[in-house]
Amino acid sequence: AQTVTQSQPEMSVQEAETVTLSCTYDTSESNYYLFWYKQPPSRQMILVIRQEAYKQQNATENRFSVNFQKAAKSFSLKISDSQLGDTAMYFCAFRRMEYGNKLVFGAGTILRVKS
Amino acid sequence: GAVVSQHPSWVICKSGTSVKIECRSLDFQATTMFWYRQFPKQSLMLMATSNEGSKATYEQGVEKDKFLINHASLTLSTLTVTSAHPEDSSFYICSARPPPEETQYFGPGTRLLVL
Numbered sequence: 001a002q003t004v005t006q007s008q009p010e011m012s013v014q015e016a017e018t019v020t021l022s023c024t025y026d027t028s029e030s031n032y033y034l035f036w037y038k039q040p041p042s043r044q045m046i047l048v049i050r051q052e053a054y055k056q057q058n059a060t061e062n063r064f065s066v067n068f069q070k071a072a073k074s075f076s077l078k079i080s081d082s083q084l085g086d087t088a089m090y091f092c093a094f095r096r097m098e099y100g101n102k103l104v105f106g107a108g109t110i111l112r113v114k115s
Numbered sequence: 116g117a118v119v120s121q122h123p124s125w126v127i128c129k130s131g132t133s134v135k136i137e138c139r140s141l142d143f144q145a146t147t148m149f150w151y152r153q154f155p156k157q158s159l160m161l162m163a164t165s166n167e168g169s170k171a172t173y174e175q176g177v178e179k180d181k182f183l184i185n186h187a188s189l190t191l192s193t194l195t196v197t198s199a200h201p202e203d204s205s206f207y208i209c210s211a212r213p214p215p216e217e218t219q220y221f222g223p224g225t226r227l228l229v230l
Contacts, residue, residue: 033217043206045159045221047116052217091158095219102149102208103219105158 002027004094013082014114020067021077021109029053033066033095034068034075040088045078048090051075072086082113116142117213121222128199129230136194136225138209140163144189145211149219150182153206165192165209199229 003026004038013019025034036048051059051068063080079086092106138148154207160230163184163190164172171184181203182194194205196203210221 035218037221042223043153043208044223045208047208047218047220049220084160089156093218100162102161107158108156 002029002094002096002104004092004104004106006090006092006109009108009109010112012096012114015082015084017025017082018078018080019082019111021032021079021090021092021111023075023077023106025075025092025094025104027073027094027096029096031097033097034066035093036064036066036075036077038086038094039089039091039108040085045091049077050100053054079111084113084115087111087113094115116218116221117141117211117216118188119209119211119220119222121207121225123225124223125226125228127228127230130200131198134227136196136200136207136209136227138192138194138211138222140190140211140213142207143211143213143215144187145192148186148192148209148211150192151196151210153208153224155206159208162194187191194230198208198226199227204225204229 006025032053034051038046038048048060065078067076089108091108093103120139122137148165150162162177165186167186186192208220208224212219
């Protein structure tokens with residue numbers, strides 16, 4: 001069974017600074033997807049970024065980028081130029097490639113951006 | 116991105132009554148939808164996978180008779196909490212993935228309070 005580990009329960013960062021959230025996972029699959037979702041106080045789950053395991057290049061979405069280390073089974077999220085609106089709980093998630101397969105979530109990291 | 120809606124957004128009911136929560140995919144058809152439960156500051160716990168036209172697949176430890184799932188159309192899945200008790204109070208979230216996309220989109224969630 002796949003597992004996802006987020007070792008940082010809470011983090012804080014100053015506005016405009018950079019922060020990195022860590023995520024490791026365990027799987028025997030060679031092809032899969034990895035996601036970072038954000039859950040702000042409204043509790044709406046929002047996709048931040050997605051990475052296909054077969055792609056070597058790290059995914060980037062504006063201020064958000066990942067460091068995907070397949071051999072190490074590591075998938076960290078870097079947030080640059082942190083903004084107050086980035087305050088949220090962040091979840092790392094894993095999914096096998098076949099359609100209909102469920103997401104496996106980590107425990108989450110609460111990120112607080114301070115002014 | 117695709118839109119998933121839930122109704123109601125919050126509900127208060129008396130112990131012993133049943134509550135139905137609807138999950139709709141507004142701009143795509145979904146043969147599979149997922150139901151999660153989330154406690155405050157915790158991760159999402161997958162309860163079941165809803166399959167259009169067939170029985171839902173429940174995760175280990177989830178009571179099938181307590182949480183009835185019906186996926187009667189390609190755009191609607193319902194979760195009915197039967198004979199609700201205070202311990203069923205929680206935040207319930209659904210999600211779906213529009214093919215051929217790889218991303219799951221989440222509904223805004225339903226807050227259930229059982230008195």
